[in-house]
Amino acid sequence: MRDSRPNRTLLQIGAIALALLFTTFVLLAAKAPPLAAYLNLGLGALGSWEVISNVLVSWVPLLLVTSGLLLTFTVGLWNIGIEGQITVGAIFSTWAFRLLLGSGMAPGLVILAAFLAGMLGGALWAMLAGALKTFGGVNEIFGGLGLNFVATALNLWLIFGPWKRPGVASMSGTVPFDPSLWLPTLNPQSRLSPIAVGIAVAAILVVYGMLRGTYFGLRLKAVGKNPRAAFLLGIPTWQYMMASFALCGLFAGLAGAVQVASVYHRLIPSISSGYGYMGLMVAMLVNYKAAIAAPVALFFAALNVGSIQLPIVLQLDSSLAGVLQGTLVLVVLLAQGARTRMLKKEGL
Amino acid sequence: MRNFARIITLLLAVALCGAAFAQGAAPKATGSSLTIGLLMVGPYNDHGYSQAHFDGAQYAVKNVKGASLIYLDKVNPADRPGTTASQLAESLVAKGAKLVIFSSDDMSDEAVKFAKAHPDLFVIMASGDQVWKEGKIALNLPNMVNVMGRMEYGKMIAGVAAALTTQTGKIGYLGPLINDETRRLASSVYLGAKYAWVNYLKKDPSKLEFKVTWIGFWFNIPGVTSDPTQVADDFFNSGYDVVVSGIDTTEALTEATKLTGQGKKVFAIPYDYADAIKEGAGAALGVPYFNWGPAYANVFKSAMTGSWKSHFEWNGPDWKNINNPDTSAVGFNKGAALSKDASAGIDKFVAELAKGLRLWKGPLNLQDGSAYLKDGQAATDQQVWYLPQLLQGMQGQSVSK
Numbered sequence: 001m002r003d004s005r006p007n008r009t010l011l012q013i014g015a016i017a018l019a020l021l022f023t024t025f026v027l028l029a030a031k032a033p034p035l036a037a038y039l040n041l042g043l044g045a046l047g048s049w050e051v052i053s054n055v056l057v058s059w060v061p062l063l064l065v066t067s068g069l070l071l072t073f074t075v076g077l078w079n080i081g082i083e084g085q086i087t088v089g090a091i092f093s094t095w096a097f098r099l100l101l102g103s104g105m106a107p108g109l110v111i112l113a114a115f116l117a118g119m120l121g122g123a124l125w126a127m128l129a130g131a132l133k134t135f136g137g138v139n140e141i142f143g144g145l146g147l148n149f150v151a152t153a154l155n156l157w158l159i160f161g162p163w164k165r166p167g168v169a170s171m172s173g174t175v176p177f178d179p180s181l182w183l184p185t186l187n188p189q190s191r192l193s194p195i196a197v198g199i200a201v202a203a204i205l206v207v208y209g210m211l212r213g214t215y216f217g218l219r220l221k222a223v224g225k226n227p228r229a230a231f232l233l234g235i236p237t238w239q240y241m242m243a244s245f246a247l248c249g250l251f252a253g254l255a256g257a258v259q260v261a262s263v264y265h266r267l268i269p270s271i272s273s274g275y276g277y278m279g280l281m282v283a284m285l286v287n288y289k290a291a292i293a294a295p296v297a298l299f300f301a302a303l304n305v306g307s308i309q310l311p312i313v314l315q316l317d318s319s320l321a322g323v324l325q326g327t328l329v330l331v332v333l334l335a336q337g338a339r340t341r342m343l344k345k346e347g348l
Numbered sequence: 349m350r351n352f353a354r355i356i357t358l359l360l361a362v363a364l365c366g367a368a369f370a371q372g373a374a375p376k377a378t379g380s381s382l383t384i385g386l387l388m389v390g391p392y393n394d395h396g397y398s399q400a401h402f403d404g405a406q407y408a409v410k411n412v413k414g415a416s417l418i419y420l421d422k423v424n425p426a427d428r429p430g431t432t433a434s435q436l437a438e439s440l441v442a443k444g445a446k447l448v449i450f451s452s453d454d455m456s457d458e459a460v461k462f463a464k465a466h467p468d469l470f471v472i473m474a475s476g477d478q479v480w481k482e483g484k485i486a487l488n489l490p491n492m493v494n495v496m497g498r499m500e501y502g503k504m505i506a507g508v509a510a511a512l513t514t515q516t517g518k519i520g521y522l523g524p525l526i527n528d529e530t531r532r533l534a535s536s537v538y539l540g541a542k543y544a545w546v547n548y549l550k551k552d553p554s555k556l557e558f559k560v561t562w563i564g565f566w567f568n569i570p571g572v573t574s575d576p577t578q579v580a581d582d583f584f585n586s587g588y589d590v591v592v593s594g595i596d597t598t599e600a601l602t603e604a605t606k607l608t609g610q611g612k613k614v615f616a617i618p619y620d621y622a623d624a625i626k627e628g629a630g631a632a633l634g635v636p637y638f639n640w641g642p643a644y645a646n647v648f649k650s651a652m653t654g655s656w657k658s659h660f661e662w663n664g665p666d667w668k669n670i671n672n673p674d675t676s677a678v679g680f681n682k683g684a685a686l687s688k689d690a691s692a693g694i695d696k697f698v699a700e701l702a703k704g705l706r707l708w709k710g711p712l713n714l715q716d717g718s719a720y721l722k723d724g725q726a727a728t729d730q731q732v733w734y735l736p737q738l739l740q741g742m743q744g745q746s747v748s749k
Contacts, residue, residue: 050438058430149571156564156572160525161748166484169527169748171454171566176461189465191435263432266457269565270426278429304429308439311420318422 008339015335019328026323032316040313041321045306053192057263058301061086061255063200065279066286066293067207068251073288074211075244076224081129081144082252083276084151085122089253091155092121093260094267097177098163107180115257122253123246125151130245134238140245148276156269163267173268183262193262200258201294203251208290220244252276281329287336300325372490375468377654378446384409384648385440386419387433389452395627396596397566397620397638401451401474404640407673411641412648418443424454433458434465441469447651449474449644453529463492470651474640475529480660482730494660495643497677500536500732501665502636503592504707505680506617507540508697509633510590512548512690513615517555520583520591522576522600523562526748530594532735534560537592538742539707540697548693553741559588560744566596577603584614590633592617598624604631608685615685625683632683633690639677662729667702708732713740 027034045055065082072079079085096117100110125147132143158174165175183193211217222230223240231237259271282300286292307321386405390398398421409415418440423433433455437448447470450459459473471492477483479492510519519541521534538558545556561583564573576599583591584607593600593616604616605628618624618635625632643663650656663677671679680698682691697705710721714737721727737746 044439048442050442054431054435061430146571152569152572153564156525157748160527160564164527164748169525170456171452171525172456172458176457191432263430264425268425269454270424273425273429275429301430305431308420308428308431308436312418312439312443318428 011335011339012332015331016328019324019331022327022331023320023324027316027320030316032314037310037314037316037320040309041303041306043306044309045302051305053186053190055298055302055305056197057191058304059298060196060200060262061258061273061275062278062282062301063294063297064203064251064255064258065275066282066297067200067203067290068248069279069283070207070211070288070290070293071220071244071251072248073283074217074224075220075241076227077133077241077244078141079126079129079144079245079248080141080276080280081126081147082248082279083272083274084144084148085125085249085252086256086259086272086276087148087151087155088125089118089122089249089256090260090267090271091151091158091256092253093118093257094158094163094174097181097260101177101181110181111183111261114261115254118253118257118260119250120253122249122251122256124249126245126249126252127242130242134242151272155267155271159267159269171269173264173266173271176266179265181261182265183258191263196258196262199254203254204290204294207251211290216243278325281325285329285332287332372467372488374490374656374658375446375470375651377656378652380652381414381416382412382446382648382652383444384415384417385437385443385445385448386417387423387436387440387448387450387455388419388421389424389454390422390596392419392421394596395598395621395624397452400621400638401449401640404638404644405449407641408644408648411645412652414652415648418445423452432461434462437462441466446470447472447648451475459492460487460489463489467491470656472644472647477660477733479658483660484730484734488658490658492658493647493656495640495647496660496662497638497640497643498662498664499533499636499638499678500708501670501701502678502680503533503536504540504543504701505694505697506592506634506636507537507542508544508548508694509617509682509686509690510537510592510615511541511544511556512693513633513687514590515613516587516589517545517551518557518559518586518588520580520588521558521560521744522579522583522591522593522595523560523744524566524595525564526562526745528734528736530562531738531746532732533594534744535735535739535742536707537594538739542741543707544693544697548696556741557588558742559583560738560742562745562748563595568597568599576600580604580616584612589613590615590617593619596620598627601625601628601632604628607631617683622679622681625681629684631685633686634680634683634694636678636680639673639679641673642675643677662733665701667698670698714738715740715742715746 024034027037093114096114129140129143129147132138133140160169163174185193219235223237227237282297286296303321307318310316310318388398392402405417409417420436423436449472451474453475456476463471474495476494478485478487479489479494524530545551546553561579563576568576580591580600580603591600598618600616601618604614607614608631615631615633617633622637624635665678666672666676670676706726708727710725711723712721714720
């Protein structure tokens with residue numbers, strides 16, 4: 001078997017077909033009509049301008065998170081702590097909003113400050129995981145998981161403690177910001193902010209460029225492929241790992257800021273919305289290649305939004321989207337593994 | 349002069365129009381048919397808070413001719429990334445819903461956002477106080493109604509069941525997070541327990557221990573909240589033989605059932621859903637539950653006939669039969685582990701409540717000793733709803749620190 005591009009594409013198409021087949025079996029086992037399910041899923045994601053814009057709203061943070069994760073994966077790190085980095089980004093950005101709320105500063109500047117604060121928060125939290133790994137010898141997976149819990153606890157404490165709304169502290173989150181501080185949308189009815197979309201597109205382009213055309217990216221790759229060799233060749237390995245953590249956290253924090261400034265307009269208990277874990281899936285699915293991250297993230301976002309129709313129309317559990325996403329990742333990883341083995345066997 | 353009068357009249361007319369506009373009008377009546385869209389925070393079959401709403405809405409559409417139900421469960425960003433409740437409400441509207449029920453506190457901001465953006469649609473914000481004229485928020489949203497059950501009574505009955513059962517005189521309360529609602533519910537259990545302890549058992553009130561442990565959320569989040577199983581276990585292992593649950597899940601009952609199997613005499617009282625006691629019959633004293641059906645049916649009817657008016661309703665039990673599915677907003681299902689004596693005590697207590705017994709009445713102090721109600725003073729609805737602290741005599745945190 002030759003490792004050519006058509007072969008690889010064929011493999012990926014095969015994997016998608018397999019994942020669909022599996023999901024269809026799940027549907028049949030649940031006595032649900034597969035065709036109607038897929039049709040509603042599709043209509044739910046593409047059926048109107050409104051749902052398309054909802055898909056894009058969900059695409060923005062997912063793409064931001066995926067962009068960051070491409071950097072940590074490139075350097076060989078599993079940044080599971082990404083959820084916490086989104087959360088802390090959201091907390092920092094809410095903090096900035098609260099500080100500047102009555103300051104008389106122009107709304108645009110307040111929003112900008114909130115975004116910068118979010119990036120800072122995410123980066124700091126990520127560097128904490130990085131420091132735990134570098135100086136404490138804590139594997140980033142465990143360190144990151146631990147920090148995720150801490151971030152969630154911190155978030156809940158703020159919402160029900162110091163930042164609680166007047167009256168009844170609510171699951172609904174902190175007091176919503178004044179509409180003048182919401183990231184502007186296309187029109188009052190829309191939830192989609194062109195600025196947010198622009199930020200996400202810029203993020204993936206930056207990461208793509210960084211990995212493809214800079215020494216920094218090249219060195220990240222070198223560290224990821226073989227840290228020992230990279231170190232011997234004079235690349236300061238831990239600094240590069242730390243930098244990739246910081247950058248990834250920055251993107252995650254930005255995603256948190258988008259959630260606060262553009263989607264919920266307040267801090268809510270589950271502000272990270274699971275985008276971190278979903279971003280990990282997308283990054284694995286695209287085999288850490290920035291070029292196809294955007295469309296795959298879009299596909300995942302479409303599945304999320306489209307699947308809402310399943311319980312409404314067919315009384316089906318909408319975790320079907322999760323089943324499809326998960327199977328897809330598994331099958332593609334399996335296919336990649338099989339391919340690597342076959343190539344090895346043939347001595348290529 | 350005549351001109352002057354004309355101008356005044358004109359100004360008045362303009363002002364009146366303005367007032368009417370600001371007040372806004374309720375949405376147009378839907379006539380003989382109405383599709384209701386229900387949003388639930390958890391799974392529709394969670395044997396807890398969400399299922400109580402699901403069953404209630406189903407009851408209502410069965411009893412209101414022309415009404416039909418569509419629904420979406422797991423409405424929260426953790427289960428549905430990137431979605432907001434108002435967006436999900438719109439997807440129900442796209443399928444024909446003209447009235448949307450936001451059934452959980454989680455969704456209150458989104459419900460307000462949705463109600464403002466869609467003045468032509470009806471909105472029920474259950475469990476909230478957004479349009480309560482005498483409340484702290486008091487929004488002017490002509491298309492919104494707040495519905496809530498007076499769970500305080502259910503919790504008082506739970507307190508009576510606990511006091512009449514405990515052998516150690518120690519009752520534990522497994523609390524969720526700390527806010528006005530959870531404080532008033534925990535305090536209601538305490539008031540019921542104290543009443544039965546003093547008046548039925550003739551025991552010294554200082555010998556009744558009542559401790560609240562908050563886990564930090566409505567359900568267990570590993571690593572974030574205290575583990576409710578662990579908290580229940582700690583209660584049972586330190587002499588608390590009855591644990592009343594204020595959280596959405598049934599760990600206290602599960603744990604009590606397990607320990608009962610090992611020969612320990614411990615009991616639990618779950619929350620929210622009428623059939624929750626079925627999950628641990630051997631240790632369940634009973635369950636205070638919500639019955640949303642009758643209130644929903646009335647509000648649905650008002651949207652169809654045109655008698656809709658924005659309001660807040662806080663519905664109590666039907667004292668003739670607190671478990672009447674057609675009339676009672678709050679009930680108490682007795683569990684298999686409840687003794688005959690305790691059961692009789694509950695009946696007596698309910699009869700007294702029906703006759704006008706009020707436990708939210710002075711003299712009552714707050715936990716820090718400051719006066720809450722003077723001798724003989726009955727609490728207003730606002731004083732109960734916005735309870736600022738736990739009551740004196742209760743152990744546990746009053747505010748999150």
